[in-house]
Amino acid sequence: MNAPAPTRIQKKNRAAILEAALDVFSTHGFRGATVDQIAAAAGLSKPNLLYYFPSKEAIHATLLERMLDTWLDPLRALDPRGEPMDEVLAYVARKLEMSRSYPRESRLFANEIIHGAPRIHQVLSTDLKELVDKKAALLLGWMDQGRLAPVDPHHLIFSIWSLTQHYADFNVQVHAVLGGPDIDPYPEAGAFLRTLFSRLLQPDD
Amino acid sequence: MNAPAPTRIQKKNRAAILEAALDVFSTHGFRGATVDQIAAAAGLSKPNLLYYFPSKEAIHATLLERMLDTWLDPLRALDPRGEPMDEVLAYVARKLEMSRSYPRESRLFANEIIHGAPRIHQVLSTDLKELVDKKAALLLGWMDQGRLAPVDPHHLIFSIWSLTQHYADFNVQVHAVLGGPDIDPYPEAGAFLRTLFSRLLQPDD
């Protein structure tokens, strides 16, 4: 009595819906998005879309859930056996690359968190906290060994998140200030962030 | 034939509405907020609220406009005659203090910008850009004189915005990770940011 395996068409339509929904939710927020918009962007009628997902809420939940794991992978990859400075700079680079490649996902999360994280608060205070605490302990160990300059490790992680995601979440402002939609801020952003974290974490000696 | 001067009651009600609207808009976004919510929070009936403002849109516009100036004051205060490092660190401190004291205003802007800044895009690419360019030139001058270590001045300004506003905009996540609503992240955040920008901008010699 298993659910029937999805056909190719079902897979394709579900994928198209999620892709369209990511677009719409990330730019208008949950409440600002309409099912009509998502359906149109996915090339389906509204009732047809609701044949694939039971509700607007369900689409949103699927997106959040599916992305959350991917979103934390760069932090998970921080390797205790690596060279500390290289590890941190690689983490920053991965996170910035995610902002560049997946700005819609970044904005989806930003929206959710700014509005009080009603749907993922639980995960933040359990899974995310656990992961961050573990990696903060690793960073602190490196600092105690004199392999990184000492700073508060939790705030160090916050700073990496905020500095990298800024280029996705506030991308409109970045382009407005830098002078137009054609400018690519990422090369300079990457150089700036490498400098910033090198100088911040370089041990004295 | 001037408009009559507002009575005390009118002033008080308008202020109450704006205060309530800031609360509701900043946590639910424009679309997520309802006039009913705002009216209830302001202690008025819905039609009565719409006697003071012609529309929901008008309340939102008033808030954005009124806040924008205040929001940029800390950057305007960056003083060419001051000591460079002191000036930058003071700017960071002022900006962090604004996140602490006015988190709702910060989230209001964050919402607007994440959603593509439909109502303030013009201001961003004219007034804001002009101000940032001017202050970036000032910073660059200090770097050329060897009074600050060289970095891209525009990205330096972005980094100050993102690092300080993070504690207001993503405050739910910060508290979830640090372990509860009772924790005050600002003292450690302030110390962390002073360290960060000192090490980033301290000239070599």
Next chain:
DNA sequence: GTCTATAGCCTGATAGAC
């Protein structure tokens, strides 16, 4: 100036033909 009542629109979701 403030209320009750309601118009009128939009939106999420369902019914039912094909």
Next chain:
DNA sequence: GTCTATCAGGCTATAGAC
């Protein structure tokens, strides 16, 4: 599986009594 038609609820805004 996909459509047209439509319902029910919630929303902004207005009308009109007081």
